[in-house]
Amino acid sequence: MNPALSKFMLARTPERILHPTPTMNTPLPLNTGATIPALGLGTWQSEPGQVKATVIHAIESGYRHIDCAFCYQNEDEVGEALKEVLAKKVVNREELFITTKLWCTFHTRVEEGLDKSLKALGLDYVDLFLVHWPVPMNPKGNHPLFPKFPDGSRDLDKSITHVDTWKSMEKLPETGKVKAIGVANYSVKFLEELLPNTTITPAVNQIENHPYLPQQEIVDFCKGKGIHITAYSPLGSTGSPLMKEEVVIEVAKKHSVEPGAVLLSYHVARGSSVLVKSVTPARIESNRKLTSLDDDDMEKLEGISKAKGFTRFVYPQFGVNLGFPDKQ
Numbered sequence: 001m002n003p004a005l006s007k008f009m010l011a012r013t014p015e016r017i018l019h020p021t022p023t024m025n026t027p028l029p030l031n032t033g034a035t036i037p038a039l040g041l042g043t044w045q046s047e048p049g050q051v052k053a054t055v056i057h058a059i060e061s062g063y064r065h066i067d068c069a070f071c072y073q074n075e076d077e078v079g080e081a082l083k084e085v086l087a088k089k090v091v092n093r094e095e096l097f098i099t100t101k102l103w104c105t106f107h108t109r110v111e112e113g114l115d116k117s118l119k120a121l122g123l124d125y126v127d128l129f130l131v132h133w134p135v136p137m138n139p140k141g142n143h144p145l146f147p148k149f150p151d152g153s154r155d156l157d158k159s160i161t162h163v164d165t166w167k168s169m170e171k172l173p174e175t176g177k178v179k180a181i182g183v184a185n186y187s188v189k190f191l192e193e194l195l196p197n198t199t200i201t202p203a204v205n206q207i208e209n210h211p212y213l214p215q216q217e218i219v220d221f222c223k224g225k226g227i228h229i230t231a232y233s234p235l236g237s238t239g240s241p242l243m244k245e246e247v248v249i250e251v252a253k254k255h256s257v258e259p260g261a262v263l264l265s266y267h268v269a270r271g272s273s274v275l276v277k278s279v280t281p282a283r284i285e286s287n288r289k290l291t292s293l294d295d296d297d298m299e300k301l302e303g304i305s306k307a308k309g310f311t312r313f314v315y316p317q318f319g320v321n322l323g324f325p326d327k328q
């Protein structure tokens with residue numbers, strides 16, 4: 001076995017012992033002492049008009065972890081859904097794990113950004129608040145979320161750094177409005193800049209992750225620092241291209257499960273939680289079913305990017321080198 005693979009297998013052994021048969025709500029530990037449910041429902045690109053019914057259906061089907069963001073522009077509808085399920089006592093607030101994210105135009109107004117999400121969601125706290133991207137954008141530009149210069153490039157705020165943003169994030173837990181703080185889209189390079197300057201280590205790094213983009217260097221680095229990884233775009237984002245990948249279908253057949261179950265369970269086998277988005281009721285239901293993958297399955301899934309190279313589906317044009325090796 002090659003040394004990189006052997007390191008990877010050693011790294012995921014503890015989780016596989018702890019969670020031999022993962023389920024959607026297997027609790028995975030955070031460095032705060034809390035836990036995060038293994039599977040979360042994503043809400044990016046869930047159209048207004050669909051989100052309320054989607055979130056209600058997901059929670060009624062057993063989902064307890066919902067991933068939101070201010071920039072998804074649908075948090076008010078997520079809030080309507082939460083209000084309804086809480087009123088109907090489908091769940092208690094304490095049983096839910098709600099994540100939201102600080103948008104780039106709010107890096108100089110961190111608590112204000114959080115308050116806007118809390119108001120839209122109708123909540124007095126979130127379980128996890130993430131810096132969405134380590135790139136501050138101009139809060140007074142030509143658009144409240146996506147300010148641009150006339151040439152079409154993003155209007156960045158160069159007066160502060162992502163480290164300054166984190167210092168504001170660190171003030172939030174004492175307000176009671178967040179149970180944990182973390183980051184998203186952080187490469188090892190950005191974490192190495194951030195970590196020496198923290199009083200609170202991020203609880204989570206939410207990153208794009210799937211067999212076309214294993215990001216093993218970030219997964220290993222975060223594991224070493226006690227930062228939990230949450231994987232996003234596990235099916236390859238819009239149109240779910242990974243569902244058609246031959247190796248994924250082969251592993252799914254072996255376990256008599258859907259390809260989706262393989263793509264989602266891959267992360268839990270690595271000790272990560274995973275977010276999957278669907279607005280389709282039947283898919284919301286089928287995506288709940290995780291399965292136990294063995295070393296042979298994991299080796300096959302690892303082999304996909306070794307054979308085909310890396311594909312990153314989500315890479316907004318900030319005009320900044322975010323430090324990801326596949327983008328160097």
Ligand SMILES: NC(=O)C1=CN([C@@H]2O[C@H](COP(=O)(O)OP(=O)(O)OC[C@H]3O[C@@H](n4cnc5c(N)ncnc54)[C@H](OP(=O)(O)O)[C@@H]3O)[C@@H](O)[C@H]2O)C=CC1
Nearest residue numbers: 042043044232233234235236237239240276277278279280
């Ligand atoms: N921090 C960040 O910057 C980012 C965070 N995220 C988070 O992660 C979540 C998930 O990632 P996302 O990029 O949405 O992509 P996913 O990999 O979850 O794929 C979503 C796509 O797959 C389709 N789909 C879902 N389930 C099935 C199924 N069982 N069979 C076939 N197709 C299916 C959906 O269609 P349909 O809805 O029509 O059913 C949609 O087109 C996001 O929604 C968001 O919450 C995502 C990107 C960036």
Ligand SMILES: O=C[C@H](O)[C@@H](O)[C@@H](O)[C@H](O)C(=O)O
Nearest residue numbers: 044069071072314315316317
């Ligand atoms: O969470 C999802 C993604 O990060 C999304 O928020 C960004 O890609 C955004 O649309 C952008 O263009 O910067």
